[in-house]
Structures are given as structure tokens and as C-alpha cells.
Amino acid sequence: MHFMIALLILSGVLSLGAFIIISTKREFQKTEHLSLAILSTCVYIAGSIFEATANSHFSAYRAIIVEYVGLPFIAPHAFLAFADFYDRRINIHLRRSLFVFPWLCCILVATGNPYNLFYRSTSFVTGPPLPHLLVEPTPLYILSVSYTLVLLLLTQGMILMQIKERKGHRHQREVSLFIAIGLPILSNLLYLFGFTPYGWDVTPVVLAITSGLVVFAVQRLNLLQLLPFAKSTIVEKMTDAFIIVDSQCRFLEANRAAMEIYPSLKAVEVGDIFTELDDFSESNFVPFGSEEDYPPVRAANGRYYHVSQTNIAHNGKIVCTCIMLYDTTETQNLIHTLDKKAAHDALTQVYNRGTFFQIADMELATIIQQGGQAVIMMFDLDYFKNVNDSYGHQCGDEVLQVAAQRLTKRLRDTDVFGRYGGEEFCAFFTHISADNAVELAEKLRQCIEVEPFMCEGHRIPVTMSVGVAAYDSAIHDTLKDIISDADKALYVAKENGRNQVMLFNKSMYNE
Numbered sequence: 001m002h003f004m005i006a007l008l009i010l011s012g013v014l015s016l017g018a019f020i021i022i023s024t025k026r027e028f029q030k031t032e033h034l035s036l037a038i039l040s041t042c043v044y045i046a047g048s049i050f051e052a053t054a055n056s057h058f059s060a061y062r063a064i065i066v067e068y069v070g071l072p073f074i075a076p077h078a079f080l081a082f083a084d085f086y087d088r089r090i091n092i093h094l095r096r097s098l099f100v101f102p103w104l105c106c107i108l109v110a111t112g113n114p115y116n117l118f119y120r121s122t123s124f125v126t127g128p129p130l131p132h133l134l135v136e137p138t139p140l141y142i143l144s145v146s147y148t149l150v151l152l153l154l155t156q157g158m159i160l161m162q163i164k165e166r167k168g169h170r171h172q173r174e175v176s177l178f179i180a181i182g183l184p185i186l187s188n189l190l191y192l193f194g195f196t197p198y199g200w201d202v203t204p205v206v207l208a209i210t211s212g213l214v215v216f217a218v219q220r221l222n223l224l225q226l227l228p229f230a231k232s233t234i235v236e237k238m239t240d241a242f243i244i245v246d247s248q249c250r251f252l253e254a255n256r257a258a259m260e261i262y263p264s265l266k267a268v269e270v271g272d273i274f275t276e277l278d279d280f281s282e283s284n285f286v287p288f289g290s291e292e293d294y295p296p297v298r299a300a301n302g303r304y305y306h307v308s309q310t311n312i313a314h315n316g317k318i319v320c321t322c323i324m325l326y327d328t329t330e331t332q333n334l335i336h337t338l339d340k341k342a343a344h345d346a347l348t349q350v351y352n353r354g355t356f357f358q359i360a361d362m363e364l365a366t367i368i369q370q371g372g373q374a375v376i377m378m379f380d381l382d383y384f385k386n387v388n389d390s391y392g393h394q395c396g397d398e399v400l401q402v403a404a405q406r407l408t409k410r411l412r413d414t415d416v417f418g419r420y421g422g423e424e425f426c427a428f429f430t431h432i433s434a435d436n437a438v439e440l441a442e443k444l445r446q447c448i449e450v451e452p453f454m455c456e457g458h459r460i461p462v463t464m465s466v467g468v469a470a471y472d473s474a475i476h477d478t479l480k481d482i483i484s485d486a487d488k489a490l491y492v493a494k495e496n497g498r499n500q501v502m503l504f505n506k507s508m509y510n511e
Helices: 003-023 032-052 057-085 092-097 100-110 139-165 172-192 203-219 227-237 256-261 263-267 329-340 353-370 384-391 393-409 434-449 479-495 506-510
Strands: 119-125 132-137 241-246 251-254 293-298 304-314 317-327 374-381 416-421 424-430 453-455 458-460 464-470 501-503
Touching: 003 032, 003 203, 032 057, 032 132, 032 203, 057 100, 057 119, 057 132, 057 139, 100 139, 132 139, 139 172, 172 203, 241 256, 256 263, 256 317, 304 329, 329 353, 353 374, 353 416, 353 424, 353 479, 374 384, 374 393, 374 434, 374 479, 384 393, 384 458, 393 416, 393 424, 393 434, 393 453, 393 458, 424 479, 434 464, 434 501, 464 479, 479 501, 479 506
Parallel strands: 464 501
Antiparallel strands: 119 132, 241 251, 241 317, 293 304, 304 317, 374 424, 374 464, 416 424, 453 458
């Protein structure tokens, strides 16, 4: 047996072994294209063996047909395999289009090269070094070779991008894969320019080596048991949802939870522009484009979600926006349950002190566990005793009721607001910075001051002092800690003349 035929057979065995190893890795995900790329290599090598053992033009051309059942499909499958591995989202239409040209080449060869579209002519030669079919290429043949090389180069480009994105990490895996993809590119170019021994096309042998390197990456360098798949699994199993759009509100990514909340996302392709989602019931929708929080909404699946948006910057420039939807169903259900148990203050119809503490404690626990911002505000109606003494307790009660209504109208549905006691109110805010909280507190103070309260024909001027404290994990362990600091800030506001907003700072511990 000619040693080159033995080498081809050995290459076929190596590729077949690689296919078996890859295809039996059932615990791995996203291996379909990788398996098909290696299977296509096996078919191509089998055809090369048949060609090397052919004894006539007819048998050699049949071998070429077998080769083209595999060869044109190797590069597209390899490209998509690496795109899946590196989480490069490619829509289904582009995936399918990658195989249009390979199928065209396969059909032209299989149907006998009609009208000499793929080969201008073919002739059978017995060697050296082995029997093979000598072909005169057409532009279409050259285009098919170029198409394969371009896809392999794009695959190498993805590997280089991964190396760039993973700065500071070891790149043994990526280097192995880069070399594996580069070998068939090099061998094909050497063959096309006549630099291989006896003009022999060594691509089948090189592709077998490539398959072996891929198996090495799988077995020894954990090609598939890596962060991308762990990340993908975690993201897909999240009950919280996320949607990512670029700075022009073009769709980039969404997880399974988001698609369950918004069924219309299933028809959205990467790059599609949209500015709102209206799949929520009760006429709720989410506008895109600004970094802020929105009231909780009830989705078509019956669950409640708190919606927030965060701009993601790169090199000082906003490149995309992440819309997060946190499942707050349990919180909302608890709120409804507490409402049924007379959780509101009988006079003002806002949460009573006990309810306020229950809900705010639960919200703060989430912030402590998951991270985020929280703020407590303490409100005190200035000189309220004078209102009771001058106008009577009935007017005093009406002032409390109207004050609670004015404050409630200016708060978000996600804010927890309750009567702390007497003429004091308390509010708990999440996802708000200290500076924004102070601005909001000033608006709330003004809504009490600007319009006098009316009672039994009397115009009663009322002002309000506000103490603000932001959650700081370094000094706050419980809700009571934050309330205590907000109370200190309120005390300073009253000592400084009342009718003002004061933000807590550590110097107040000494006052």
C-alpha cells in the first residue's frame, strides 16, 4: 500500500475518532455545528481515499462527488461552532444563508458539472504521487475556494477577538484553536500555488490534524466546559429578565425570562429598532432610552416586575442600555396580603408603622443581598401642636390627611410610605442616589409649603422638615440604623430653623 494512502486512512480514522468524542459529549451544549464540521471532514477524507484508489475517470469523479458532500460544509459549520461557543449571536436567516453556496457547489458536482459551470474540464491521471482527477477551474470553483478561506479567516478573527477581550487570562486554548483553523488555510494556499510535494493536495491530512487539535481543546483545555456555557445556563435560568439595546435602541440580546414576559421578542432579530414594549396587561409599557426606574408592572404571565434601566459605557461612551426586570411578585403579594389585614393607618390611609417596617425591612434585605441603593426620609410637620391648639384636633386630622395625600401623589409605586407616629411620616426608597433623594425631598417639602391647608374656612399655613439618610453598608446593618440617622438629620433640620431638608452626614453623630 502506498504510504500516502495509508496516511489518508490514518487521517480518516483520526477524524472519525474526533467526531465520536465530540458527538458523545452529551453534557455539553452548542456542539451541533462542531460535530457536523468534523463529520464533514470525515466524509471529505473518505472521498479523498476513494480518489487515491480510483482506476478510471469514472471512479475518480464519483470520489469527487463524495468529497463535495463534505468539503464545502466544513467552513460554515466551523464558523457557526465558534460563534456559538463565544456567544456571538447570529440570527437564523444568516445561519441558513451560509449554506446556500456550499449546497450549490455540491449539487453542481453531484449532477456531473452541467455546462462546465464548476470545472472547465476534468482528466484522470494515475500519478504521481497517487491517482487523482486533474481539473481546470472555473471562476465559480475559485469563488468556492475563496468562500471557504474567508469563513476560516473570520473564524480566526473571532478567536483573536476572544484573546483581546480576555486580557490578563491564559490563552493556551485560543492559541491551539487559532493554529487548528490556520493549518487548513495554509495547506490550501500551498496547494493552490504548487508548493506541495508532487502537487499533492494535503488538505485532507491537515484537516484530520485540525480535528485532533479541537479534540485536544475539548479534552485537555476544556473548550466547552467554560464560562460562556456556565454563563449562558445561568442567564437562561434567571427568573429576572434582561433586554439589551444599543444606543440607537436596536435590539442586541434578551434572555428566556424576558421572552416569556414579552412574547413579541421571539420575532425580534438583532439590529431591529424598537422603542417600547406593550405586551404587559393593564396598558403598561416600558419606554427605552433613559436611565431610570419605572413602577412595577404586571406581565401577561400574571407576575409583577420592577423595571429599571442602566446605561453601559465603554471608554467613556454609552454603548448600550440594559433593561432589567426584577420579579417582585412575592413582594407585591405580601403587600396585597398586608392590605387585607388593615395594614394602613386609619386616619391617613398610608401604611401604618408596623406595615412600613415589614415591607421596608424586606426591601432592604434584597438590597443588602443583591446590592443597590436605598434611602430613608423622615418627615415632620413643623409646629403641628399649634395647629391642634389653634384650630382644633379635627382640623389637625384633616391637615394630616391632606399632607399624606400630597406626599403620596409625588412618590413612585415602588416607594414605601407610612405614618411613623403623630405628625411624623417615613418613606423608604430603592434605586435612588443620595443626591437625587435630596432633590426629591425638596420637592416634597415645597408641596406642603406652597399651598395652605383649608379647614372650616381657615387657611392654615403648614411647613415640613425632612431628614434624609442613604444606606451605607459600612455603618448600617438594619433598617432601624438608617432610620436613626434620618432622624438625626431631621433633628438638625429642626434645630436650624425648620422647613428645610437635611442630608445625614457622619458629623451629626457628635451633635
